[in-house]
Amino acid sequence: MDSGDVTQLKIGFIGAGNMAFGIAKGILSWKVPAGNLKVSAPSDTNLQRFQEVGVAVTHSNVEAVCGSDVVFVAVKPHLVPVVLSEVFGSVTKDQMIVSVAAGVTLATLEELLPEASVAVRLMPNLPCVVQEGALLFSLGSKAKREHSVLLRSLLQGCGLVEEGPEAWIDVHTGSSGSGVAFVYLFAEALAEGSVKMGMPSALAHSLAAQTVLGAGRLLRDSGKHPAQLRSEVCTPGGTTIYGLHTLERGGVRAATISAVESATDRARELGLKSATAKRN
Ligand SMILES: NC(=O)c1ccc[n+]([C@@H]2O[C@H](COP(=O)([O-])OP(=O)(O)OC[C@H]3O[C@@H](n4cnc5c(N)ncnc54)[C@H](OP(=O)(O)O)[C@@H]3O)[C@@H](O)[C@H]2O)c1
Incomplete structure (x- = not known):
């Protein structure tokens, strides 16, 4: 995965709610073409606003994953096992799977994904929707330095992006999320x-x-x-x-x-x- 030019990356989103939209807006504000993004959700309720900014939409989570270099998992925490089991067969080791689900640990993500998968746990906060978020991420065991560089670069339009050990994610949830x-x-x-x-x-x-x-x-x-x-x-x-x-x-x-x-x-x-x- 080339960590240099994020404008070439294909980005998938599973879930089209507030957090997915906030992150997508931040990514689009940083020269990534809307055509590089694809978003999935079961209903049309939240998909329309993505369509309005030129992002491709689908009801199939597998479609959002296939061909994407980075996939954001932005569904409610209890649905993470459901959606990851659905896309399990489509995830490859060349993709980076970034979960924003509160409380879902890296260990859980790695258990739910194929063995060699690159998992990242990201905790954004609500001001992401106005590109003034405070975001902290932790890398899973298969992620390398280049994934960290790429994610920082991809999310720079979302606000302040920092990396830290997973133990700090709950602290960040308490201080910046809440x-x-x-x-x-x-x-x-x-x-x-x-x-x-x-x-x-x-x-x-x-x-x-x-x-x-x-x-x-x-x-x-x-x-x-x-x-x-x-x-x-x-x-x-x-x-x-x-x-x-x-x-x-x-x-x-x-x-x-x-x-x-x-x-x-x-x-x-x-x-x-x-x-x-x-x-x-
Ligand atoms: N909001 C925050 O401030 C915040 C901060 C940090 C972390 N987070 C985390 O972000 C995640 C999303 O939160 P949110 O506030 O964006 O929630 P949300 O607005 O309720 O959006 C949830 C999205 O998930 C979609 N969805 C439901 N079932 C699905 C399925 N089976 N497959 C694919 N998509 C499905 C929903 O589809 P429909 O559009 O059809 O309803 C909706 O688009 C949560 O895990 C939360 O912990 C949120």
Whole structure:
């Protein structure tokens, strides 16, 4: 597999839901022609939006796999054994099979695929749909460095793409997967604070969304530690330090750390359940 030019690659998707569409959009934004992609799903419900951007669609998972260099498995976790058994005979060792299913481990994927298959476990998050995802992947036992290079290159339009050991996937699920909802909760509370202080709701919500976006972009683009940026906003005796003191009194830092911890623990628990279900 040539890791240099991703524009030549044929890409298949099993499943046409939000995550498949988000990843496909990111791939298409990076000079890969729509004609190189093929997507399968049982119904037409989600296929239309792929057709609208020139991607070939099918109801056959085998068709999505045949001739593809990279296949994304983007169905709900409990359906992974079903779809992989369906395409088992069509998977070759020259393909890379990338599962985004939460909790489905590399060991499970390798058990479900033909012996020499190259499996990768990828954990994207929802902002993939606006090409601002945080993606972490782990390579299976048959994957080589060139697969890692190729996947990074293929997914560069989806957001930040990092590689790490599989144990970090559950942590990433807790912090960046579920973390998206934590940030929404904070944005909602920010807006509700403004409403409480007399601002109209619609304006309060759009200003809160822009505040979260702006703070996030500045944090990423400046490369500074959040504590440094925070201290730059704090005028001595000013509004921000008063507000921060209130947040600290409310335990927001400890609550956030605990939220990542419980979401990670839950991801691990679900992973164990799915491995047990596979064996039974
Ligand atoms: N959404 C997220 O934020 C997120 C984040 C990280 C990981 N993930 C993972 O991404 C995967 C997909 O999630 P999603 O949110 O994209 O789900 P989704 O929107 O519900 O989409 C699921 C897709 O799977 C298709 N499907 C169902 N049965 C199938 C079968 N037998 N063969 C082929 N396709 C089949 C569905 O077909 P129809 O179109 O006909 O209904 C649908 O297109 C999940 O495993 C999830 O754990 C999601």
